[in-house]
Amino acid sequence: MTLPTEKVDVVIVGSGAAGSAMAAKLAAGGKQVVILEAGPERGNRDLISSGIWARRLKWNGESVVEDGENPVGHVFNAGYGIGGSAMHHFAVWPRMHEEDFEMRSLYDRGLDWPFSYADLQAHYDQVQRESGIAGDAEKEIWRPPAEPYPMPPVPRFAQGSVIARGFDKLGMHTAPLPLAVTTREYNGREACIWDGWCGAGCPIGALANPLIIDLPIAFAHGAVLQANATVSRILSNVTGEFVTGVEFNNEAGETRQLMADLVVLAAFTVQNPRLMLASANDKHPSGLANSSGTLGKFIMSHSAALVYGLFDENTSCHLGAVGGQLVNQDGYGKNTHADAGAFGSYQWMIAQAVKPNDLLGMATTRPDLFGHDLHAFMQDAAHGFAGMTAVIEDLPLAENAVTLSSTLDRFGTPLARVTHTTHAQSKLLWQAVLEEGQAVFKAAGAREVWTGPQAAMHIMGGTIMGQDPAHSVCNTYGQAHDIPNLVIAGAGLFPTSAGVNPTFTIHALAARSSEHLLNHWNSIVQ
Amino acid sequence: MPQTRRAFIRTTGIGLLSFYVAGCKLELTPGEARQQDIPFQVLQVEQVRILEAFGEVLLPGSAAAGLAHFIDHQLNAAPADQLLMIKYLGVDPPFTAFYTQGLAALNDTAKSVHGVQFFELSVDQKIALTGQIALANPDGWAGPPAPFFYFVLRNDAVDVFYGTKQGIESLGIPYMAHIEPPSRWGE
Numbered sequence: 192m193t194l195p196t197e198k199v200d201v202v203i204v205g206s207g208a209a210g211s212a213m214a215a216k217l218a219a220g221g222k223q224v225v226i227l228e229a230g231p232e233r234g235n236r237d238l239i240s241s242g243i244w245a246r247r248l249k250w251n252g253e254s255v256v257e258d259g260e261n262p263v264g265h266v267f268n269a270g271y272g273i274g275g276s277a278m279h280h281f282a283v284w285p286r287m288h289e290e291d292f293e294m295r296s297l298y299d300r301g302l303d304w305p306f307s308y309a310d311l312q313a314h315y316d317q318v319q320r321e322s323g324i325a326g327d328a329e330k331e332i333w334r335p336p337a338e339p340y341p342m343p344p345v346p347r348f349a350q351g352s353v354i355a356r357g358f359d360k361l362g363m364h365t366a367p368l369p370l371a372v373t374t375r376e377y378n379g380r381e382a383c384i385w386d387g388w389c390g391a392g393c394p395i396g397a398l399a400n401p402l403i404i405d406l407p408i409a410f411a412h413g414a415v416l417q418a419n420a421t422v423s424r425i426l427s428n429v430t431g432e433f434v435t436g437v438e439f440n441n442e443a444g445e446t447r448q449l450m451a452d453l454v455v456l457a458a459f460t461v462q463n464p465r466l467m468l469a470s471a472n473d474k475h476p477s478g479l480a481n482s483s484g485t486l487g488k489f490i491m492s493h494s495a496a497l498v499y500g501l502f503d504e505n506t507s508c509h510l511g512a513v514g515g516q517l518v519n520q521d522g523y524g525k526n527t528h529a530d531a532g533a534f535g536s537y538q539w540m541i542a543q544a545v546k547p548n549d550l551l552g553m554a555t556t557r558p559d560l561f562g563h564d565l566h567a568f569m570q571d572a573a574h575g576f577a578g579m580t581a582v583i584e585d586l587p588l589a590e591n592a593v594t595l596s597s598t599l600d601r602f603g604t605p606l607a608r609v610t611h612t613t614h615a616q617s618k619l620l621w622q623a624v625l626e627e628g629q630a631v632f633k634a635a636g637a638r639e640v641w642t643g644p645q646a647a648m649h650i651m652g653g654t655i656m657g658q659d660p661a662h663s664v665c666n667t668y669g670q671a672h673d674i675p676n677l678v679i680a681g682a683g684l685f686p687t688s689a690g691v692n693p694t695f696t697i698h699a700l701a702a703r704s705s706e707h708l709l710n711h712w713n714s715i716v717q
Numbered sequence: 718m719p720q721t722r723r724a725f726i727r728t729t730g731i732g733l734l735s736f737y738v739a740g741c742k743l744e745l746t747p748g749e750a751r752q753q754d755i756p757f758q759v760l761q762v763e764q765v766r767i768l769e770a771f772g773e774v775l776l777p778g779s780a781a782a783g784l785a786h787f788i789d790h791q792l793n794a795a796p797a798d799q800l801l802m803i804k805y806l807g808v809d810p811p812f813t814a815f816y817t818q819g820l821a822a823l824n825d826t827a828k829s830v831h832g833v834q835f836f837e838l839s840v841d842q843k844i845a846l847t848g849q850i851a852l853a854n855p856d857g858w859a860g861p862p863a864p865f866f867y868f869v870l871r872n873d874a875v876d877v878f879y880g881t882k883q884g885i886e887s888l889g890i891p892y893m894a895h896i897e898p899p900s901r902w903g904e
């Protein structure tokens with residue numbers, strides 16, 4: 192693929208979930224699309240099944256300075272190279288709930304999303320058909336209005352049954368976890384074989400990652416992807432009303448420019464605002480499209496509530512997908528734990544397939560053990576280990592933000608500094624949910640139950656969308672309020688974080704945004 | 718295009734540790750490198766002795782599995798190729814100072830408390846000191862935060878011992894690779 196030198200219709204920064212989805216839709220809509228990706232070229236055959244080798248998929252770009260009491264864990268939570276973090280994400284794809292879109296109106300928190308669930312539903316349904324999601328719509332009693340799932344649900348292995356027993360005993364409900372993973376052959380993709388290697392990237396196409404879903408469509412419609420191309424600045428015209436392209440550094444370290452009618456920033460939640468802040472000019476002195484002063488602000492990260500147990504029976508905990516087998520959203524209502532002073536939504540992802548090593552491995556759940564005790568634990572855990580993780584809503588705070596560090600990267604661009612401290616009520620929710628999880632494991636008959644530390648999972652906000660240009664960076668379609676041909680894609684748009692994983696919503700937003708851009712092209716670009 | 722499982726297993730075989738010995742490139746697992754006494758690129762002999770002794774306390778068998786060669790090799794690799802877990806624990810590369818300063822602090826603590834190097838302590842003394850640094854910096858500790866150093870090194874030991882095909886299978890768990898990692902790791 193040769194990189195065009197002439198002006199193109201669209202340049203997309205980043206080839207992860209958001210960038211690839213935008214590329215597929217805009218290229219299929221007839222636009223000439225170029226994707227610039229900072230990280231390396233990568234194919235299915237590079238996805239080695241090993242927790243150690245999988246670390247090559249993690250963020251390896253310019254350092255990110257982390258601050259605050261609860262850092263966002265950028266290197267772990269971000270990917271690098273073709274497909275971005277989505278290449279090794281776990282594909283838990285639940286929908287946000289109707290009330291998540293009205294946080295200001297209903298609960299006086301954060302901002303309302305600039306549209307309702309009903310406005311997004313058709314896009315969720317479209318993405319669900321295209322990417323393939325396995326689930327059981329009837330058993331998922333909390334699910335908002337939606338088309339049924341196109342694939343039968345994920346199977347339940349022993350670990351799922353053991354934990355489900357605890358939920359049953361407490362009168363709580365479980366349903367198969369909605370996963371963007373094939374439970375049967377789907378659109379030419381092989382069915383999953385439940386070996387638990389999702390975190391190293393699924394090379395057989397069972398998991399909906401960009402290499403399988405969107406990039407082939409984009410390429411089939413002529414899109415060009417340039418790897419090892421790090422965008423360092425967004426260029427704008429003299430009046431500051433439009434962006435005109437981007438400046439990037441190629442593998443040889445040369446600085447190049449690519450001009451485009453439309454610039455889509457899909458470089459993930461931290462790099463998008465960093466690039467906009469670093470592209471300040473005399474017309475946008477505090478960062479591109481920052482007349483509201485909210486650029487970089489309201490960074491959110493779900494806290495993970497981690498509960499583990501040992502059971503006497505064999506849990507076969509190596510089987511399944513890493514995302515898990517079952518879901519529980521009984522506590523999704525925002526005030527479930529109000530008596531503990533907590534506020535917000537959460538869901539349990541139950542019975543994740545687990546390996547012995549790495550950050551999410553069995554050994555790491557008991558950092559206190561070493562020596563022969565650790566060996567004994569590993570032998571025990573290999574047979575009777577079980578775990579589940581709750582996704583805890585993180586309430587937005589303006590002081591949680593991406594700002595520019597005074598340190599420059601190798602191209603002369605200031606590094607990003609991300610400050611994040613969990614909102615007090617979100618922290619109380621994390622604590623209350625941990626209690627609930629331990630009660631579930633005890634009810635399930637665990638002989639030992641323990642919990643993990645508060646860990647960051649998913650990064651959202653920083654380029655939030657809203658109706659009011661005075662209080663948000665982007666409009667309902669991800670266009671910057673101040674610069675209509677600058678579009679943001681990804682979870683950076685989320686004004687509030689909800690209590691579910693973000694990637695299905697990222698795809699639905701990309702479908703909605705690209706449809707609007709194609710339908711109103713001439714009025715958006717100069 | 719998606720690959721089938723069989724096709725992958727046929728097309729693998731990459732990624733062994735590479736060592737240059739007398740101008741020849743050898744591809745070995747960390748365990749094999751240790752057996753063959755392959756020279757270290759980054760770590761000094763004394764650091765290796767401390768590291769292996771510490772590894773044996775953290776997870777007996779990890780020294781023989783090649784903990785020191787694994788860390789040495791990774792510290793010598795380009796950042797993009799480094800596979801140490803520390804890369805996503807909030808420490809910026811290069812990581813050499815983290816390891817060498819941590820090992821020095823551990824050894825200095827052994828010397829100041831017991832008057833001998835860490836690897837010369839009795840087994841009980843090593844275990845007691847390890848238990849102590851797992852919880853807090855001992856008096857006079859001059860390295861990365863001791864509990865964090867313990868956490869990282871412990872996980873490195875787990876990587877080498879249990880993170881390989883052989884290690885996973887030693888727990889009775891089938892490896893079930895789509896794409897086999899370097900086939901001889903830990904064997």
Ligand SMILES: Cc1cc2nc3c(=O)[nH]c(=O)nc-3n(C[C@H](O)[C@H](O)[C@H](O)COP(=O)(O)OP(=O)(O)OC[C@H]3O[C@@H](n4cnc5c(N)ncnc54)[C@H](O)[C@@H]3O)c2cc1C
Pocket residue numbers: 204205206207208209210227228229230252267268269270271272273274275276277278279280281282283284390420421422423457458459460462514649680681682692693694695697
């Ligand atoms: C271990 C893990 C498990 C996860 N599991 C789930 C899950 O089960 N469900 C779920 O919903 N979400 C999950 N996620 C989150 C999911 O991966 C992200 O929500 C999603 O990938 C974000 O999409 P994105 O396109 O915004 O960013 P990414 O997919 O990260 O892509 C961004 C791309 O931009 C590139 N880039 C950055 N800066 C530049 C630059 N300056 N120039 C050019 N390119 C640049 C990066 O290299 C990267 O390739 C998980 C994430 C991780 C790390």
Ligand code: SF4
Pocket residue numbers: 372382383384385386387388389390392393394395397398511512513
């Ligand atoms: S468990 Fe399924 S989705 Fe995950 S890596 Fe294996 S085949 Fe792919």
